[in-house]
Amino acid sequence: MIHSLLVCIMELLRDRCPTLNGMCRNLLWAAKAITGRRQPLSIPRGPSDFGVDRKTGFIPSRPLPKLRGAFKLWEDALQAKLGRHMAEDYRAGERLTSSQWPVLDAMDLVNHVAGSQRAHYVLAYLIHYYVHSMPCKQLKKGTSITIPPSLAAPMMVVARHLRMAPVLTYADTILWNMEQINEDGPMTLDNLRTETLFSGTEDESAFYMSQVQCELLGAELLGVIADVASMHCSQAKDATSIALLSGALDRLTDGLEELDQIIKGIRPTCDPSVFYWRIRPWFVGSSEDHPWIFQGEDACIDLLGPSGGQSSLMHAVDVFLDVDHELRFTRSPAASNANRRADTGFMKRMRRYMPGPHRDYLQYLEQTPIRVRELAEEVPMLKVPYDGAVAALKRLRDSHMRIAVLYVVSAARILPTGCPLAMMVKAMEAKGPSDAGHSIGTGGSEVATLLKAGRDATRRAMLKDN
Numbered sequence: 001m002i003h004s005l006l007v008c009i010m011e012l013l014r015d016r017c018p019t020l021n022g023m024c025r026n027l028l029w030a031a032k033a034i035t036g037r038r039q040p041l042s043i044p045r046g047p048s049d050f051g052v053d054r055k056t057g058f059i060p061s062r063p064l065p066k067l068r069g070a071f072k073l074w075e076d077a078l079q080a081k082l083g084r085h086m087a088e089d090y091r092a093g094e095r096l097t098s099s100q101w102p103v104l105d106a107m108d109l110v111n112h113v114a115g116s117q118r119a120h121y122v123l124a125y126l127i128h129y130y131v132h133s134m135p136c137k138q139l140k141k142g143t144s145i146t147i148p149p150s151l152a153a154p155m156m157v158v159a160r161h162l163r164m165a166p167v168l169t170y171a172d173t174i175l176w177n178m179e180q181i182n183e184d185g186p187m188t189l190d191n192l193r194t195e196t197l198f199s200g201t202e203d204e205s206a207f208y209m210s211q212v213q214c215e216l217l218g219a220e221l222l223g224v225i226a227d228v229a230s231m232h233c234s235q236a237k238d239a240t241s242i243a244l245l246s247g248a249l250d251r252l253t254d255g256l257e258e259l260d261q262i263i264k265g266i267r268p269t270c271d272p273s274v275f276y277w278r279i280r281p282w283f284v285g286s287s288e289d290h291p292w293i294f295q296g297e298d299a300c301i302d303l304l305g306p307s308g309g310q311s312s313l314m315h316a317v318d319v320f321l322d323v324d325h326e327l328r329f330t331r332s333p334a335a336s337n338a339n340r341r342a343d344t345g346f347m348k349r350m351r352r353y354m355p356g357p358h359r360d361y362l363q364y365l366e367q368t369p370i371r372v373r374e375l376a377e378e379v380p381m382l383k384v385p386y387d388g389a390v391a392a393l394k395r396l397r398d399s400h401m402r403i404a405v406l407y408v409v410s411a412a413r414i415l416p417t418g419c420p421l422a423m424m425v426k427a428m429e430a431k432g433p434s435d436a437g438h439s440i441g442t443g444g445s446e447v448a449t450l451l452k453a454g455r456d457a458t459r460r461a462m463l464k465d466n
């Protein structure tokens with residue numbers, strides 16, 4: 001009885017007094033949990049509980065500190081074999097001697113999130129280096145590649161702890177692969193640089209940094225999304241909230257247009273041929289031709305390479321605008337045959353490569369009471385700003401598709417001469433130039449079909465056709 005009264009008072013306070021909104025919301029959930037009036041999914045939380053920073057978004061608020069003590073062994077290897085010297089090592093045919101290394105107990109790292117993340121990052125780069133610098137003769141089609149226990153065992157421990165795949169991911173290459181130029185300076189683009197490069201080229205750094213730029217800009221978009229997520233349903237249709245939502249959608253549109261400009265700006269700084277032949281081969285994960293085995297561990301399924309499809313930022317925008325990649329809803333214009341043939345589960349699968357808390361954040365956003373698309377269907381004033389944001393996301397996917405076709409499909413047709421890469425180039429040469437529309441991306445997809453399907457799914461979210 002007292003608890004129910006408490007719930008009523010707090011509902012009243014929350015609706016009447018916006019400044020107490022956050023506090024009341026938390027107390028309400030707790031009170032409802034006690035009274036059983038409504039089963040809460042979890043205590044409501046904010047972005048920071050999921051490792052999302054107000055200023056840097058999914059990028060940590062500071063670069064991950066280097067590992068110390070016994071784990072410095074991995075750091076030193078990364079520094080010596082990879083870093084900016086890796087391309088030369090590769091030419092010299094040097095191999096990581098990790099099979100002679102001790103098997104370190106990574107349980108000592110898991111109490112510290114940044115330590116686990118750093119270990120995942122260092123080990124993932126070392127594992128990809130180990131695999132892709134293997135002498136060609138050992139790599140006949142169908143041969144499996146065994147990752148030695150010194151790399152496999154600690155990687156499995158940290159990957160399980162972080163609830164992400166034990167392989168190089170978007171988090172490793174983009175979110176965690178940076179250092180500050182001036183350590184006392186801010187986490188802004190002009191004070192950051194890439195830490196680890198496979199090819200040692202400026203092109204690779206530019207490829208990573210363009211995505212870092214997207215993620216940093218994305219922090220602002222995540223702020224807009226978080227503000228809407230914290231609104232209460234009963235407020236959603238009052239005049240103030242509609243004006244706020246409309247403003248939020250306009251800000252999202254502007255941000256997506258800026259992301260579009262960043263993607264369009266990649267071309268002068270990253271050469272498509274360098275990307276395709278000298279950078280991308282290092283990203284390849286386990287494949288049917290060369291399945292990876294983590295010595296001493298059960299079989300792993302999540303072992304594809306890094307992909308922009310693993311960017312939690314892009315997923316958050318999709319969730320917010322209710323883009324239906326899986327063709328669950330009947331929307332207009334109807335999905336084409338090519339759309340239906342595409343890998344409609346790709347985006348969902350890519351979530352397994354994200355750090356667990358980032359994936360949880362997406363789930364949290366999916367469960368927030370305000371569904372912007374449904375609201376915009378009901379409230380005429382929201383239709384135009386909602387469609388504007390969807391149109392901006394569609395334009396971004398159009399630009400991205402053009403870039404991906406240029407960098408993957410077209411670049412695959414021109415074989416470079418004298419390229420130093422051993423295993424992957426040989427394997428690619430044996431396969432021959434790709435057919436447009438059938439190039440397989442690092443995420444294992446048919447690139448053009450997949451990206452068109454994503455663009456069309458975005459287009460179908462627009463209300464003016466539905």
Ligand code: HEM
Nearest residue numbers: 211214307308309311314404407408441442443444447454
């Ligand atoms: C040279 C630059 C880029 C190239 C060559 C490129 C290439 C690709 C390719 C081939 C795919 C297909 C899936 C796969 O195989 O992994 C893909 C997917 C994706 N990429 Fe990129 N990408 C680039 C830049 C970016 C940037 C800057 C972002 C922004 C964060 C991004 C975000 C995405 C997303 C979200 C997907 C999933 C499909 C979709 O949402 O449409 N990419 N990219």
